[in-house]
Amino acid sequence: MLEIAKALQQCWTNKERAALATIVDVDGAAYRREGARCLVLENGSVIGTLSGGCVEGDLLEHARQVIDTGIPREIRYDFRSEGDLFWGLGVGCNGALTIWLQPFDPVHRPEQAQRQLQAFEQRVSALNEYTSGLVLESKDPARVPAGSYLILNRGETEFGDPASAGVTCGLANNTVHGVSVKLFVETVKPRPRLMIFGAGADAVPLVEGAKRLHWHVTVADHRQDYLDRDHFAAADERVLMSRHQYSHMSVMNEAYVVVMTHNYELDRMLVQSLLPGSISYLGVLGSHNRIQRMLDEIQADCGELNEESLEKLHSPVGLDIGADSPEEIALSILSELVCRKNARSGQSLRLRKGLLHERQYSGGLLVVNL
Template sequence: MLDIVEGLKLCRDRKERAVLATILEVEGSAYRREGARCLISESGRIIGTLSGGCVEGDLFEHARAVMETGVSRTVRYDFRPEGDIFWGLGLGCNGALTIWLQSFDPIHHSEQAEQLVQDFQNRVSSMEAYTIGIVVESEDRIKLPVGTQIILNEADRDLHGFHRSSYRLKDTVIDGVSVKLFIEPVKPRPRLVIFGAGPDAVPLVRQAKALDWHVTVADHRKDYANRKNFPEVDELVITGRGDCSELPVGEETYVVVMTHNFELDRTLVQNMLPRPIPYLGVLGSRNRIERMLDEILLSGVELKEKCLKKLHSPVGLDIGAESPEEIALSILAEMVCRKNGRNGQSLKFRKEPLHERNKGIESVPVGA
């Protein structure tokens, strides 16, 4: 999402028209799901992807028409056997996409363009989940313009009949105007806090940033925790030795402890386990973490089972990682598994649809 925001800002600053393409509905199998976006600029630059390159070329021609007219529209691609023959793209896919092309014109409609930039900036900076309804069709474009984004509360969800976590198209009436809404849940960017600013934290920061995570590195050593070593990090926090009391962590915060100091790691683990975080990864061997937990118990601290479920040590998936880059990949892959409720198995063994959550994975209790 950050790349879309930066792309919108760039087009705004350059006074360049663009089209924001959003997948509204998917039937069958597809490369991306509802809510996926790409930005198509007047110069031909495409930021983001909807289909792995399958439709972007054709989509650009539709986008040019939207730029010229300033009128948003929907386009449908059907790649199921008969539909694929119709489109003549020969993709061999087995799904259909409904894509909405939204005009972005900072030249003739600067106010609407600025509002769109602000709406998406709010998404990437939000610390809390919320649900929005985007007007994709309107019976009265003057009173309720296409592209209007409405934050929906509990009463709205009851009124319009949708679940907080669901993407869907909904025909409804707002302020007396018949509209078609694209209901979209907005989740905060996942946050990663890394305790330990050693060299092996560098690839973990880099890979997490590539996935648009918000990343914080905390360490008591100023010579390690600095912008020279971590130019991409969102936040650098200088702490006392093992002190994390003032560092905010919550339900969207994934924590990795990798100070390489046993006493510091033990203190951090003891402080972090009761926090309402979904994931606590600790670098080191199984014997090392067992020794830590034994010492924590001996100190009189009770370790509840629901707290221990968030603990991952040795940290990461079993991919035979050896280099710092491979270890970082292993850790991040495990965090993504946890975030998405998956178990990390090879996809060739998966029986359920690829984009359906595993119902057998127990979610991490928060607020423990």
């Protein structure tokens, strides 16, 4: 989403037209799920991806028409059974995609384009979860045009706040300001935030990997010369702290934290100050014996640690992939972070029973648990 927001900003600045494609419905198995997007530029370049190459070629032709006419359209691709052979792709996705294509035109429709840009900038900078709605069809386009973005938590629709009903992503027919509309509803969550304590060389691939996943990354250390290294230029924030701050450190709620200072006392102070907080994840580099020693010392000072605090603690940090090099260790940590974020086990997908993406229906509105 971040790369699309940046591309839209560039299109706005350069006054270049484009078409924004959004998957609004999936039936069966597919490469990507509802809410996935790509941006097709007027020169034919594509930012983002909706499939493993199954639809992009054909989608490009539809995008050109949307750019030229300024009229949005809904496109459906069906790759189930003979449909796959019909397209001659043999991709084997065994699913059907419904894609919404809408124009981004800062030349002829600057007000509409500015609203689209603002909606995406809000998504990537959000600090709190909210529910948005994209109008696909409207009985009164003059009052509620197709392509409009709504913040549904504010009660524009008759069903109120979809998030309170467990809705995360799907299609709905409802009323907005008295107008019957077809909506694509999404629960927009803030970008995951990763806080890394320790600006050593092994933190570099972790920062780079997290940025490729579009996480917001902060690196903290008490050594200015370590933080100033060009290796950490990609980080969103670099925080210089004094040594005594390690013992009473607090971070943003729901953040993910990795402790890798390579200093036992500093790590212990961080674990002691961060464990009671409301962070989502606390990973600590080191062995089983090392973390157990820390916990024994912390419990001697502060009393018994509760299960809720210990559940968020991951040490040794990362998944068991036999990681050895800094790059492999970063991959191991990032994999565990994503597992934690998505509430998954990290087991091999061949062992997973049923669909890779769980689906359920609620109140006439499609719910997708990604």
